[in-house]
Amino acid sequence: MKIHDFAIGPNPARVRIALAEKGLASDVTFVPVDLPGAEHKQPAFLEKNPTGTVPVLELDDGLFISECTAITEYLDNLDGNPVLTGRTPREKAVIHMMQKRAESELIDAVGIYFHHATPGLGDKMLAYKSPDWDGRQAWGERSRDRAVAGMRYFDKVLRDQPYVAGQAFSMADITVWGGLAFADFARIAIPEDCAALAAWRARVAERPSVRSPAG
Ligand code: GSH
Incomplete structure (x- = not known):
């Protein structure tokens, strides 16, 4: 998995914390996005996430998942033990x-x-x-x-x-x-x-x- 993000951003931090909670930190590669340079507003990035924000999770099959909630839900459910998003x-x-x-x-x-x-x-x-x-x-x-x-x-x-x-x-x-x-x-x-x-x-x-x- 890859995470396209901006290391110091507070929304990227949400996913970075979720990854650590789930013990998945070593399963991802981080791809830096230059927010001050407006890289996230350019066509190449907008193809990954039309809302032009980070973070974006890229799965190995090429699917891009944006929104911290969606990414966290995906990570939380991977091991069948969703501790961050609820069981019942x-x-x-x-x-x-x-x-x-x-x-x-x-x-x-x-x-x-x-x-x-x-x-x-x-x-x-x-x-x-x-x-x-x-x-x-x-x-x-x-x-x-x-x-x-x-x-x-x-x-x-x-x-x-x-x-x-x-x-x-x-x-x-x-x-x-x-x-x-x-x-x-x-x-x-x-x-x-x-x-x-x-x-x-x-x-x-x-x-x-x-x-x-x-x-
Ligand atoms: N609702 C989005 C999510 O949950 O991922 C919010 C993402 C967001 O706003 N990310 C910030 C961003 O990309 C970084 S902390 N800001 C750039 C901009 O708004 O131009």
């Missing part, structure tokens, strides 16, 4: 729901702020953004506020349970982890009163997969 219908549904909330209310909201209200990945990416700086900035700042509201939401969830989707670590925790890492990078502070979120983060930071992700 109920577990699967809750993990899916919470991870989607972590995407839309946290990591994607941070991404909009970073890419549209700050210099983001630099000048070569400007051609792929709206030329209306004021509009972009206003939209980005609304997204930043949404990300902070997302942090508060997950703090509330974690006051009542040890992990984002319940009693066990899952793909939903990985997405929140990536969202907070992206927030650090984009300089969006976690509200100081989010004690449950901070305690969860300190606990997750000790996991071997998080301390030593694949790659």
Whole structure:
């Protein structure tokens, strides 16, 4: 298997953590994609993933799978022991729901702020953004506020349970982890009163997969 990604990206980190959780790190080769150079917006890459984002998993039969959730589900099911995406219908549904909330209310909201209200990945990416700086900035700042509201939401969830989707670590925790890492990078502070979120983060930071992700 190959993973086309950008080593320091927070979404690539989600898959790198999943690979380490599953003990599959040595089964993949990483192919770097030059995001600041806009390689992911060029036709050769868009053939692999029309949405122009990383990571992308390339299987040995030539199939390309994009979206961290789809990649994680594939990896998690390879050994018939899906610990990250749930075993029962109920577990699967809750993990899916919470991870989607972590995407839309946290990591994607941070991404909009970073890419549209700050210099983001630099000048070569400007051609792929709206030329209306004021509009972009206003939209980005609304997204930043949404990300902070997302942090508060997950703090509330974690006051009542040890992990984002319940009693066990899952793909939903990985997405929140990536969202907070992206927030650090984009300089969006976690509200100081989010004690449950901070305690969860300190606990997750000790996991071997998080301390030593694949790659
Ligand atoms: N929903 C996508 C997934 O789960 O894979 C998000 C992927 C994503 O946004 N990746 C970032 C990216 O490629 C890297 S952290 N950004 C480049 C861009 O938006 O131009």
